[in-house]
Amino acid sequence: MKQGDVMLQRWRITMAGRHLPRGAHVLDIGCSDGLLFSVLQDRIASGIGVDSDSVPEDYGDFRFIRGRAPDDLPSGETFDAITMLAVLEHIPAETQRKLAADCWTLLNNNGRVICTVPSPRVDSLIQLGKQLRVLDGMQEHEHYGFRPSQTVSLFVDRGFTLRHARRFQLGLNNLFVFVKP
Numbered sequence: 750m751k752q753g754d755v756m757l758q759r760w761r762i763t764m765a766g767r768h769l770p771r772g773a774h775v776l777d778i779g780c781s782d783g784l785l786f787s788v789l790q791d792r793i794a795s796g797i798g799v800d801s802d803s804v805p806e807d808y809g810d811f812r813f814i815r816g817r818a819p820d821d822l823p824s825g826e827t828f829d830a831i832t833m834l835a836v837l838e839h840i841p842a843e844t845q846r847k848l849a850a851d852c853w854t855l856l857n858n859n860g861r862v863i864c865t866v867p868s869p870r871v872d873s874l875i876q877l878g879k880q881l882r883v884l885d886g887m888q889e890h891e892h893y894g895f896r897p898s899q900t901v902s903l904f905v906d907r908g909f910t911l912r913h914a915r916r917f918q919l920g921l922n923n924l925f926v927f928v929k930p
Contacts, residue, residue, distance in 0.1 A: 757918070761834040762788050764917055765863045768926045769793060773829035776855060778818045778848075779836035780804060786811040797822065819851045827857050833864040835922075837900065849907045853929060861912070862904060862927040866897040868920070897923040 762785050769775065772794045777785050780798025783805040795810035799821065804813035814821050831852050840848060852862050900923070901911055909927035916923055 758784060758834075759788065760918060761865045761922065764924050765832050765834055765865065766792060768861060768863050768913060768924075769830050769832075770861070774827075776818065776822070776828040776831045778831060778833045779839070780813065783811065783813055785832060785834065797826070797828075818848070819855055822855070826855075828855055828860060829857055830861045830863060831856060833862070835865055835867060837864060837866050837903075845903055846907075849903050849909075852904070853907055853909070856929045858929060860929045862909065862925075862929075864900065864925050864927075866900050866923045866925065867918075868897060868922065900925050 758781070765785070766789045769789065769792055771792055773792075773796075775786075775793050775796035777783075777796060777798040778800075780786075780800045781802070783798050786793060786796055786798060790809070790811070796812075798804060798811065798813045799816055799818045800813075801815070801817055804815050807813055816822075837845060849862075856862070901914070904925070904927040905911060908929070910930055911925065912928045913926040914924065
């Protein structure tokens, strides 16, 4: 990844980290290089990162699985929080609803889903960043036209309560925090 990609990734992690309970057991869906656990290891007690692409080696109380959630996760394991940072827009619509329902099953009571969703306007900026060689972009060809406004109903319709929503990164990204009551 180029420095621009890492900067944007760290910004998303910082925003999400503010909403992670201290000592949480976290599932990071779309973990990429595992940076979330590295950056927030003083806040997170343990976690599993899952990604369909390559993943880093396990370390400490952090395990990494190449695969998909929930199919490739250890059976019966539950979490205090699930993070999906810049992930939903890469998932086809028919699979998003199932993933939101799976989050309900994977979370402990009072658990949180923390996700970031970029504005569709980001796609043209990624192309510009790639031309300027400051961004690699991450599978932007997989963007399925998901709009941030779809996020709330995706989770609320499955029983979650919206706790927090805000724009960041100059209004080009959106943070959502949902709680399982």
